[in-house]
Amino acid sequence: MSILNSSIKNLRSRGAPVEAHVRSFAGNALLYARAPMAIMKKELMAYFFTPIAYIVIIIFLGVTGSFFFQILNGGFFYYNQAEMRSFFQFLPLILTIVVPAITMRLFAEEIHSGTIEVMMTLPVKTADVVVGKFLAATLFTCIMIAPSLIYLVTIIIVGSPDPGPIIGGYLGSILLAGAYSAVGVLASSLSRNQIIAFIGGLASCFSLWLVDKITIFLPARLSFIEFFGTDFHFRNISRGIIDSRDLVYFFSIIVISILVTTKILDDRR
Amino acid sequence: MITVQGITKRFGDITAVNNVSFSIKEGEITGLLGPNGAGKTTTLRMLTCYLRPDTGVISIGDLNVEDGPVEVRKIIGYLPESAPLYNDMIVYDYLNYIAEVRGIEGNGRIAEMGDLCGINSVMHMNIGELSKGYRQRVGLAQSMIHDPEILILDEPTSGLDPNQIIEIRNLIREIGKKKTVILSTHILPEVEATCDRVIIIDRGNIVADDRTDNLQKVSGGEKMVLVRISGADYPALAAELSRLPGVVGVEEVGDSDLVSARVTCSGTDDVRPEIFRMVSGKNWTLYEMLLEQRSLERVFRELTAGGTK
Numbered sequence: 001m002s003i004l005n006s007s008i009k010n011l012r013s014r015g016a017p018v019e020a021h022v023r024s025f026a027g028n029a030l031l032y033a034r035a036p037m038a039i040m041k042k043e044l045m046a047y048f049f050t051p052i053a054y055i056v057i058i059i060f061l062g063v064t065g066s067f068f069f070q071i072l073n074g075g076f077f078y079y080n081q082a083e084m085r086s087f088f089q090f091l092p093l094i095l096t097i098v099v100p101a102i103t104m105r106l107f108a109e110e111i112h113s114g115t116i117e118v119m120m121t122l123p124v125k126t127a128d129v130v131v132g133k134f135l136a137a138t139l140f141t142c143i144m145i146a147p148s149l150i151y152l153v154t155i156i157i158v159g160s161p162d163p164g165p166i167i168g169g170y171l172g173s174i175l176l177a178g179a180y181s182a183v184g185v186l187a188s189s190l191s192r193n194q195i196i197a198f199i200g201g202l203a204s205c206f207s208l209w210l211v212d213k214i215t216i217f218l219p220a221r222l223s224f225i226e227f228f229g230t231d232f233h234f235r236n237i238s239r240g241i242i243d244s245r246d247l248v249y250f251f252s253i254i255v256i257s258i259l260v261t262t263k264i265l266d267d268r269r
Numbered sequence: 270m271i272t273v274q275g276i277t278k279r280f281g282d283i284t285a286v287n288n289v290s291f292s293i294k295e296g297e298i299t300g301l302l303g304p305n306g307a308g309k310t311t312t313l314r315m316l317t318c319y320l321r322p323d324t325g326v327i328s329i330g331d332l333n334v335e336d337g338p339v340e341v342r343k344i345i346g347y348l349p350e351s352a353p354l355y356n357d358m359i360v361y362d363y364l365n366y367i368a369e370v371r372g373i374e375g376n377g378r379i380a381e382m383g384d385l386c387g388i389n390s391v392m393h394m395n396i397g398e399l400s401k402g403y404r405q406r407v408g409l410a411q412s413m414i415h416d417p418e419i420l421i422l423d424e425p426t427s428g429l430d431p432n433q434i435i436e437i438r439n440l441i442r443e444i445g446k447k448k449t450v451i452l453s454t455h456i457l458p459e460v461e462a463t464c465d466r467v468i469i470i471d472r473g474n475i476v477a478d479d480r481t482d483n484l485q486k487v488s489g490g491e492k493m494v495l496v497r498i499s500g501a502d503y504p505a506l507a508a509e510l511s512r513l514p515g516v517v518g519v520e521e522v523g524d525s526d527l528v529s530a531r532v533t534c535s536g537t538d539d540v541r542p543e544i545f546r547m548v549s550g551k552n553w554t555l556y557e558m559l560l561e562q563r564s565l566e567r568v569f570r571e572l573t574a575g576g577t578k
Contacts, residue, residue: 123342
């Protein structure tokens with residue numbers, strides 16, 4: 001940033017139009033992001049052109065809705081609480097199943113049908129392809145979660161919810177969607193078979209969810225293992241406490257998965 | 270334009286391409302010819318930076334493929350074998366997506382490609398519903414949308430009907446006037462019809478690399494002429510034909526009611542005027558006389574015959 005500032009200062013002293021320079025800088029950034037954005041758009045479009053997207057969204061909303069309204073525990077009004085805790089409590093587990101179903105086709109289908117050959121001979125970096133697909137899966141998961149905001153409207157009508165856990169819960173959901181999508185994309189790049197990609201993604205995401213739960217069975221000095229669990233960090237955020245450690249955890253999962261996927265695809269050459 | 274030096278690619282124990290070198294000039298249409306499994310596709314995949322050669326160097330223009338694959342891909346258009354496409358996309362959306370990734374502004378190029386490849390009528394159809402011929406055209410449109418310097422086509426006419434083959438060949442020849450085109454095929458007439466130059470590849474090795482017309486001449490300059498007449502029987506015709514200068518062999522062809530013979534002649538002189546004069550001198554009726562270009566096929570068979578062993 002300081003380089004940019006000083007270069008603007010230099011330009012100013014020479015009397016060059018700063019706005020144009022800044023605009024071209026932004027233009028270059030956009031130009032760089034062009035390929036991943038185009039890939040993301042295409043993948044998102046592909047989701048909504050097939051009925052699978054709508055089926056996944058309907059099942060997701062049905063299941064999460066039943067948790068929100070506590071159908072199995074006597075009903076939403078029985079507890080007399082204006083909160084979304086039960087929704088966010090089960091969201092991580094549900095996402096471990098749903099997100100791999102969303103990501104399974106991203107690379108497996110391209111490898112299976114051979115379209116990867118066209119894709120990898122376009123003038124794009126492998127990482128750009130991975131990022132584009134990762135963003136599409138994350139965005140799709142967010143779109144899938146978005147209708148649950150209706151629950152929020154319901155509880156605002158019937159009571160006065162504490163905003164902290166709800167904002168934290170949605171932020172955590174986005175991060176969780178990103179982390180699971182990145183892991184799912186990685187699983188998808190390993191196989192030409194979508195079912196195997198799904199099972200691989202499911203096993204990985206579920207393990208990440210499970211890790212902090214098995215610490216009960218481990219000696220106390222191994223309790224640090226819980227830091228590797230997605231649910232552990234999600235719970236922290238969904239309490240309404242946004243801690244950099246939790247953010248770092250989710251971003252690490254995303255970055256590592258994208259890098260490994262890029263390596264796997266490059267090694268296919 | 271393209272220089273390939275000693276590239277080798279192995280898949281496990283199989284050597285798909287073995288120490289292959291060639292160079293291709295700008296504005297040449299080069300045919301990569303070989304039997305199935307000869308290493309044509311692997312070679313093309315290395316040229317397009319889809320595969321990385323185990324050893325050897327490929328440079329395209331002044332760019333090294335290993336150092337700048339993204340830059341190289343910008344000037345290459347590539348149609349992979351059997352035109353893999355996204356079946357659940359509409360043709361227009363697909364071309365639009367490719368244009369976007371390649372950074373082409375506006376939809377002018379898509380319209381041009383629609384005209385050039387004759388896909389305007391299917392522009393709003395699902396790719397999955399298209400026939401093989403239209404898929405191939407959409408693939409071709411995809412490969413040319415950025416007006417590439419180099420066009421690489423892997424078996425561009427496979428699975429097409431005869432009319433479509435001729436259309437695609439004409440299209441390739443048209444493009445080849447301005448651009449460098451490399452196409453792979455195992456169909457000989459295709460090379461003879463479209464290519465300036467042939468590289469014959471067999472089991473990963475280059476076995477011939479020359480201009481198409483040179484290769485046609487190279488096999489001793491032998492030509493075949495098919496003659497069909499009436500008014501005489503075969504022995505009489507054969508006797509007269511073998512007396513003509515330059516004729517080295519006559520064989521009977523029994524595929525019609527007419528008396529037919531295939532004449533093999535050596536040398537560069539055309540024997541057809543002699544045949545005509547002989548036939549008209551005998552007062553026989555000449556129905557048909559056809560110069561058969563069979564030499565490239567023979568070259569191909571001779572060079573790649575080991576493949577069947």
